[in-house]
Amino acid sequence: xxxxxxxxxxxxxxxxxxxxxxxxxxxxxxxxxxxxxxxxxxxxxxxxxxxxxxxxxxxxxxxxxxxxxxxxxxxxxxxxxxxxxxxxxxxxxxxxxxxxxxxxxxxxxxxxxxxxxxxxxxxxxxxxxxxxxxxxxxxxxxxxxxxxxxxxxxxxxxxxxxxxxxxxxxxxxxxxxxxxxxxxxxxxxxxxxxxxxxxxxxxxxxxxxxxxxxxxxxxxxxxxxxxxxxxxxxxxxxxxxxxxxxxxxxxxxxxxxxxxxxxxxxxxxxxxxxxxxxxxxxxxxxxxxxxxxxxxxxxxxxxxxxxxxxxxxxxxxxxxxxxxxxxxxxxxxxxxxxxxxxxxxxxxxxxxxxxxxxxxxxxxxxxxxxxxxxxxxxxxxxxxxxxxxxxxxxxxxxxxxxxxxxxxxxxxxxxxxxxxxxxxxxxxxxxxxxxxxxxxxxxxxxxxxxxxxxxxxxxxxxxxxxxxxxxxxxxxxxxxxxxxxxxxxxxxxxxxxxxxxxxxxxxxxxxxxxxxxxxxxxxxxxxxxxxxxxxxxxxxxxxxxxxxxxxxxxxxxxxxxxxxxxxxxxxxxxxxxxxxxxxxxxxxxxx
Numbered sequence: 001x002x003x004x005x006x007x008x009x010x011x012x013x014x015x016x017x018x019x020x021x022x023x024x025x026x027x028x029x030x031x032x033x034x035x036x037x038x039x040x041x042x043x044x045x046x047x048x049x050x051x052x053x054x055x056x057x058x059x060x061x062x063x064x065x066x067x068x069x070x071x072x073x074x075x076x077x078x079x080x081x082x083x084x085x086x087x088x089x090x091x092x093x094x095x096x097x098x099x100x101x102x103x104x105x106x107x108x109x110x111x112x113x114x115x116x117x118x119x120x121x122x123x124x125x126x127x128x129x130x131x132x133x134x135x136x137x138x139x140x141x142x143x144x145x146x147x148x149x150x151x152x153x154x155x156x157x158x159x160x161x162x163x164x165x166x167x168x169x170x171x172x173x174x175x176x177x178x179x180x181x182x183x184x185x186x187x188x189x190x191x192x193x194x195x196x197x198x199x200x201x202x203x204x205x206x207x208x209x210x211x212x213x214x215x216x217x218x219x220x221x222x223x224x225x226x227x228x229x230x231x232x233x234x235x236x237x238x239x240x241x242x243x244x245x246x247x248x249x250x251x252x253x254x255x256x257x258x259x260x261x262x263x264x265x266x267x268x269x270x271x272x273x274x275x276x277x278x279x280x281x282x283x284x285x286x287x288x289x290x291x292x293x294x295x296x297x298x299x300x301x302x303x304x305x306x307x308x309x310x311x312x313x314x315x316x317x318x319x320x321x322x323x324x325x326x327x328x329x330x331x332x333x334x335x336x337x338x339x340x341x342x343x344x345x346x347x348x349x350x351x352x353x354x355x356x357x358x359x360x361x362x363x364x365x366x367x368x369x370x371x372x373x374x375x376x377x378x379x380x381x382x383x384x385x386x387x388x389x390x391x392x393x394x395x396x397x398x399x400x401x402x403x404x405x406x407x408x409x410x411x412x413x414x415x416x417x418x419x420x421x422x423x424x425x426x427x428x429x430x431x432x433x434x435x436x437x438x439x440x441x442x443x444x445x446x447x448x449x450x451x452x453x454x455x456x457x458x459x460x461x462x463x464x465x466x467x468x469x470x471x472x473x474x475x476x477x478x479x480x481x482x483x484x485x486x487x488x489x490x491x492x493x494x495x496x497x498x499x500x501x502x503x504x505x506x507x508x509x510x511x512x513x514x515x516x517x518x519x520x521x522x523x524x525x526x527x528x529x530x531x532x533x534x535x536x537x538x539x540x541x542x543x544x545x546x547x548x549x550x551x552x553x554x555x556x557x558x559x560x561x562x563x564x565x566x567x568x569x570x571x572x573x574x575x576x577x578x579x580x581x582x583x584x585x586x587x588x589x590x591x
Contacts (some may be wrong), residue, residue, distance in 0.1 A: 002467040005038050006460075010503070013460065017547070017563045024556075025449035028456025040463050048462070049455030053421040058454060058550055059446050060424035061114040064406060066445035067431030069118045071402040089129050090196065093137065096120065097188050100138050101145035105152050105184075109142035110424075113551040115406070117558050132202040135555035136569060137191040140543055142551055144187040144577075147540045148180035149173060155506045155539045162514050163532045176536060179584045183537070186580070187573060198568040202560045216275050217341035217366050218248075220293055225268040227289025234259040234266055238274075242284065245276035278366070281341055282310060292338055309374060309440070310340070313365045313383035321382050326357045331365070331382075336373045341366040371440065401434040450553050457547045461503065470500065470512055478520060486526045486591045490534050491582035493517050497538025498574050502548040506539040513538075526591040533589055537581040543570035 009031065016027045032049075035041040049055060085092030096116060103112045116138050124131045146153035150160060150173045160171040223229055229237055234257065238245045250257040250264055251271040257264045266272070271293055274281075284290055313331075315321055321329050331337055342357050343364040357363070369377070378385045409427035412418050418426075431437045437445075464470040477499075481492035493513070500509040514535050521528035542548030546556045546566050555561070 002038075002040055003469045003472060005040060006463055006467055006469045009034050010460065010464075013457075017545070019563075023449065025452035028452040028454075031456040032459050035459055035463050040467060041459060045462060045466075046459050047455070049458030050451075052455065052458050053419070055451050055454050055458075057110060057421045057424045058554065059451055060421070060428040061110060061554070062445045062447055063428035063437065063442045064409065064424060064431060065114045065118060066441055067402045067428075067436040068115065068406060070441060071399040071436045085123070085127075089127070089133070090192065092123060092127070092129070093134060093195065094192055096123075096134065097137055097141040097191060100141045101184055101188060104142040104145035105148040109146050109153065109551055110554075113139055113142050113554055117555065121558065130201040132559045132561060132565075133196055133199050135559035136199060136552075136561065136565065137195045139549070139551040139555050140191060140569065140573060141184075141188055143540055143542065143549055144184040145180075147537060148177050148184055150176065152176075152180075153506070153540060155510050156536055158507055159510050159514060159532065159536050159539070162511070163529075166515075166518060166528075168518075168528055168532060171533075171536075176533065178588050179533075179537070179581070182584070183577060183580050187576065190573065190576065191569065194569055194572070199565060200561075216277060217281060217343045217364075218273070218275050219281050219341035219366075221272045221274060221284065221290035222293045223266055223268050223270045223272070224289050224291055227268065229266055229289055230268055231265055233263055234272075235263045237266060237272075238280075238284070238288075242276065242280045245274055245280050245284075247272055247274050249273040278310075281366070285340070292340065308368050308370055309438075310366065310368045311374060311385055313367060313377065313385060315359050315361055315363045315365070316382065316384050317361050319359075319361070319382040321359050322361055324359055326359060326365070329359070331367075334373075337367055337369045337377075339365060339367050398434065398436045402431060402436045405430045405434070405436070447557050450557060453547060454550065454553060457503070464503075465512065471516075473500075475516070478516070486521075486524060486530075487582060487586055489520060489524060490530055490585060491578060493520065493531055494534045494538040494541070494578045494581045497535055498541035498578055501539050501542040502545045506542055506549060510535055510539045527589070530585045530589040530591060533585050534581055537577060537585070541574050541577040541581075543573040543577075545570065 013027060013031055016022060016030075017024060022030075032041075032046040036043050036046045084095050096119070100109075100112055100116055103109075117135065120134045120138060121131050123129070124134065143153075147156070150156050150171050156171065156176065164170040234247055234250045237247060247259050249272070250259060250266060251273065252264065252267065253269075272290070276284075285292070321331065326332050326339070326342065332339060343366070365383070374385065377383060405427045408430075409423045412426075413423040428442070432439060432442055461470075477496050478489075478492060481489045484492075493516075497509055497513050497517075500513060514532065517531040517535050518528040521531040542552070544567055546552045546561070546563060548566075548570075552566065559565075
């Protein structure tokens with residue numbers, strides 16, 4: 001009876017994931033509820049997936065990735081890809097896929113894919129391309145490359161250990177390369193040809209609005225007594241590091257100087273009236289020896305409690321602030337609110353100081369304040385709070401820390417000093433405590449639907465193993481190949497492994513099917529070693545569904561994919577890997 005229930009739940013899950021009648025996270029919750037209600041799993045067993053290392057690792061990786069993005073830590077790598085691609089989408093795809101493949105052969109492919117997601121998104125913004133044409137191929141390339149070495153995926157290591165325990169010897173570091181490399185190369189060439197044609201072209205949801213003319217703010221900065229800017233000429237004070245920033249006026253005591261007409265050497269206490277982009281204004285406040293004339297504290301976007309946040313306030317049509325000078329408003333007088341700049345759409349600011357601006361409907365005030373103060377502002381009716389602008393800030397001064405964190409994570413995982421979950425959690429923790437990321441960013445980086453789906457499918461896999469359903473499926477499938485040649489039986493084993501890994505995790509699939517493969521080989525009187533290698537190949541042939549492998553899940557959200565998008569490339573790729581493995585393995589590991 002339990003086997004029938006599991007079968008119905010499995011078919012229902014596949015139907016809902018493919019048709020997307022309901023969201024994937026709701027589907028995952030439904031899986032866990034049904035398994036508990038039918039008493040197949042205890043409540044604890046059903047939710048154990050949330051403590052699974054895969055869920056924790058993926059969640060931590062989302063945080064690490066966000067830290068890399070917020071600090072510009074991926075900018076250098078992205079720029080190199082952009083420079084090599086020269087705007088050519090096919091060349092860009094080739095550069096990315098081969099880079100991902102080489103890295104994934106020696107490094108756990110999860111952090112590699114996490115690193116390249118923001119690189120792809122940034123490149124697509126730069127060239128006006130669709131990230132949905134790139135992200136599934138990135139995941140697939142990393143999976144293909146994982147079969148090239150023993151350390152390319154944890155599944156290979158598990159199979160090697162089990163093979164040694166069964167008395168058939170462990171796999172050497174590059175033993176799988178002899179077939180893994182050709183399969184990966186052909187697979188990547190297939191992706192280069194097919195991906196641009198069959199994958200959807202969707203708009204990039206995360207392209208930031210460029211710092212064009214309509215994104216320029218008017219701001220005031222006061223030179224501090226210890227500023228390195230003292231003595232610099234007002235005409236080129238920011239020219240080298242902030243070439244797009246324009247100094248409109250220098251206010252020295254009661255006199256006003258216009259840099260274009262009467263240049264002056266800036267001095268301590270001078271007020272600069274400047275026009276520039278969000279990132280330039282925030283960067284200058286953080287590291288150029290200037291302060292806001294009305295602020296008593298500097299801008300520090302770190303990991304402290306009640307951390308500051310930069311937001312835009314738009315004057316609403318019914319605001320009591322309309323018609324009043326900015327300096328006379330409660331907003332300007334509030335010690336907890338620091339006004340950075342103002343902006344008026346399509347109109348020139350004629351006032352000489354931003355506090356002289358007489359506010360109108362639609363005016364934008366750029367401020368920084370604590371999160372608790374922002375809640376109070378949001379509760380009022382005078383301003384509309386726009387937090388999206390905060391996502392545009394890049395904390396470049398923390399870039400070195402984010403890069404060190406990421407390299408440390410990769411290095412310790414590769415050297416085997418700690419497992420990938422520990423490395424990822426440590427890197428996520430360090431991203432926050434070093435100020436690369438605020439806690440609000442970390443929480444928002446977690447893609448709950450992806451994490452929920454992983455936990456739900458883990459519960460389904462546990463139920464299939466607990467009830468013996470997966471064993472029944474495996475034996476019934478292999479009975480179709482009885483009496484056939486060893487090559488076809490091997491193909492059946494690889495196909496079974498590939499199908500199983502779309503539903504179970506590839507590690508669980510390997511552990512479950514390896515003893516079946518060995519006993520099958522012994523039953524037909526051949527050497528089990530080709531079948532052991534076949535399990536390695538099949539366990540990594542998980543292309544047809546987003547739940548087949550965690551990197552497939554990682555690109556699901558950023559690429560805006562549906563379940564069906566994975567079938568278009570995944571099924572042909574799965575068939576290719578199965579056939580290639582069936583034909584090549586007996587050549588190098590004879591029966």
